[in-house]
Amino acid sequence: MSQNLRYLQLLSQKFPDIPSVTTEIINLEAIMELPKATEHYLSDLHGEYDAVSHVLRNGSGNIKEKIREVFQERLTKQEINQLATIVYYPQEKLQVLTQDMTDGEKQEFFTTTISELVELGQFVVSKYTRSKVRKAMPKDMAYIMEELLFKDSILSNKEDYYHDIINNVISLGAADRLIQAFSQLIQELVVDHLHVLGDIYDRGPAPDKIIDLLMKKKSLDIQWGNHDIIWMGAASGSRLLLANVVRICARYDNLNIIEDAYGISLRPLLSFAEKVYRDADLNGFMPKIDPDLIHLPEESKQIARMHMAIAMIQFKMEKAVIDRHPEFQTDDRLLLDKIDYDKFTITIDGKVYPLENHSFPTVDPNNPYQLTEEEEWVMEKLQAGFLNSEKLQKHIAFLYSKGSLYKVYNDNLLYHGCIPMNPDGSFMTIPIAGENLSGQALFEKFEQILRQAYKEEGSKENPCLDYVWYLWQGEGSTLFGKEKMTTFERYFVVDKETHEEYKNIYYEFRNHSQHVESILCEFGVDPQKGHIVNGHTPVKERKGENPIKADGKLLVIDGGFSKAYQKTTGLAGYTLLYNSFGMQLVTHQPFSSIEDAVVNEKDIVSTRRVVDKELDRMTVRQTDVGIALEEQVIDLKDLLNAYRNGTIKPYIK
Known part of the structure; x- marks a missing residue:
């Protein structure tokens, strides 16, 4: 009391x-x-800023659907496309549309467009309180927008008043700004809450821009992906995870993310690589070049030398972590001492394989895991760069503030990777920091360690960072989901049988409702009402794989935003919408360009599939x-x- x-x-x-x-x-x-507001789910964004930005602008096709609902037969298909493009890209589209208009044509165009946006806006805001709508309005236009959106539809004696508002806005040269403000409000409120199921980083060219975009969202949560946590670990001072980050950026020709976006100098690595790997065999280390970009041959070779140099540093540094943690059972990742440097063969699991690449200029066969003095110097400089990058630290702090390894939200369980499982259907028990853990407890322990790793950032001996590396590639990781990561073999071993990375049985079990229900129960979710929303593994729809699994209880929404996956998946990503009427899975085709979207009004072609339909419209109370x-x-x-x-x-x- x-x-x-x-x-x-x-x-x-x-x-x-x-x-x-x-x-x-x-x-x-x-x-x-x-009515329950709309939730929007995205996963595996992989730096593809333009495509991600477009999907957020169009609400996975939700805005165009609302335009069709409001205007039905009143607008042609072309007029619907034009209005939708104005909402997505108001500044760019208005510039294209009005550049050759006379003053009279502009007056008519602005009057029509503002009137249509007011009507669309009234429909979009109808499920929110006036207070929430007011807070979402740009302050400089809030008074005018509120007057127009909440105008009295019964009393006709104020119609002249509303017309005068619009006419005055146009005559004062503020029509562009009002249209942008309405477009911003519609984009903001067509989706109430955003879920991002991980892998913002790696492969694509602009993860930093995606995070800048997400930081503007008023309501969102993030479930970290495996590619996110290596950046989190690198920003926390882990040299080993830092090496992984630089290696992947070099592999996908994205070193500018490190140097230009985050201001971290790669000159020490470049100087070292040019000196030591000048005459190395670069087979297997040439970057994956975007065909739309132009690289001089020597520039590609520079990247390849840096790629090879940092990869070798990574393979050497792994030994210290593996030696400190025999419970990780990752001894099979120590391969530099399994090489016959005279015959250039390697012994893996008792079998001898020829090496595809014979260049090991920094490896001492008698002490193969020892970094050279120059390699130590390179890593010291890179570590300082990552720790001192203000923008990177700001982005990582945002990921920690909005993120987690899993989330239960409105009876849905969200996570990026997997629940490690045994062949008998039980949850795999993993020894972590002296505890044997599985299921939900394993997730929570890993998350605790991730937060401790960041809290103690910069410590070279921080033991938590070893576990972050295990999360990146360990068999019991909730983010990796495979037996082992065969990075070395893919670079150096000819025989592709050594490249196999066998998935955890979870990826078979998630097709079956009894196993999915078991997982939901483990996390305290009612299996009769709940769903699992999962990312991480691209759905190979081209080969007949269905993203809706276990009788609709599990949804995989990684369809391949990343261009690197699209040949395999046959599409460009899934997103999920959950509103008061139920759940819809949205399939997207590849995004061409912002210019194509603005000038030619080319939207991403999206196909919707109903997952669950509410019998009664869901309210906020539920x-x-x-x-x-x-x-x-x-x-x-x-x-x-x-x-x-x-x-x-x-x-x-």
């Missing part, structure tokens, strides 16, 4: 009298009767937000009773 009274006294500072409490209760009860609001109402009613029975005195000004 004493604790509850102290809490109510604190609450009374915000609601100091009976009228303020009553008003808030009425407000919260009204909110709970509104969501996690609704549960929290219900608890607030209970507390407010307690405060109201305390005012009425005199336990707490209302504050009178």
Whole structure:
């Protein structure tokens, strides 16, 4: 009673009298009767900023669907496409459309467009409170937008007033800004909450721009992917994870992310690689060049030398972590001492294989895992660069603040990778930091370690960073999901049988409802209502794979934003929409360019599949937000009773 009274006294500072409490209760009860707002799920963005930005701008096709609903037969297909493109890219599209218009044509165009955006906006904001809509408005246009959006549709004597507002906006040269403001509001509210299921980083050219974009979103959560956590580990001071980051950027011709986006100098690595690997066999290390980009042959060779140099440093540094942690059972990743440097063969699992590449200029056969003095110098400089990059540290802090390894939200379990499982269907038990853990407990321990690794950033002896490396490529990782990562073999061994990376049995079991239900129960989700939303592994739809698994209980939404995957998947990504009517999986075709979208109004072709359809339209009361609001109402009613029975005195000004 004493604790509850102290809490109510604190609450009374915000609601100091009976009228303020009553008003808030009425407000919260009204909110709970509104339709459930739309959730938008994306996964495996892999640096593809243009495509990701477009999908966020069009709400996975949601905006065009709402335009069709509002205007039905009133607009032609061409007019619908034009209006949609204005909402997606207002500044760019207006410039294209109005550049050759006369003043009279501009007046007519702006009047029509603003009127259409007002009508579309009224439809979009109808499921939100006026207060929430007001907060989402750009401040410089909020008064005008509010007047137009919430205009009285019954009394006709104010129609001239609304027309005058629009005419004055146009005559004062503010039409462009108002259209941009309405477009921004529609983009913001067509989706209420964004879920990003990991792998923002690697492969594509602009993960930094994606994070800048996500930082502008008012409501989102992130489930970290395996490619995210190596950047998190590198930014926390891990030289080994840093080497992985640089190697992958070199492999996919994305070193500019490190140097240009994050301001980290690669000159020490370049100088070292040019000196030591000048005459090396670069077979297997040439970067994967985007065919739309032009590279001089010598520039590609420079990248290949840096690629080879950092890869060899990585293979050497792995030994220290593996030696410190025999429980990781990753001894089979130590291969430099399995090489016959005279015959250039390697022994793996008792079998001898020829090496494809014979260049090992920094390897001492008698002490193959020892870094040279120059390699130590390179890593010291790179580590300092990662730790001191203000922009990188800001981005990683954002990932930590908004992220987690898993999340339960509105009866859906979200994670990037997998639940390590045994062939008998039980959860695999993994020894981590002295504990044997599985299932949900394993996820929570890994997340705790990830946060501790960042908290103790910069420590060269931070033991938590060893576990981050294990999360990247260990058999028991909840993010990797394979027996081993055969990076060395893929670079050096001719025989492709050594390249195989066998997936955990989870990827077979997730097709079956009984196993998915078992996972949902493990995380406290009702298996009759809940779903698993999973990323990480591209769905090979071209080969007949279905992203909807286990009778609709598990959805895989990695369809391949990354161009590197699109030949395999046959498409360019899945996204998921969950609104008051149910769930829809959206399939996307490849995005061409922003210019094509603006000039030619070429949208991403999206196909929708209904996953679950609500029998009765879902309200806010039935969501996690609704549960929290219900608890607030209970507390407010307690405060109201305390005012009425005199336990707490209302504050009178």
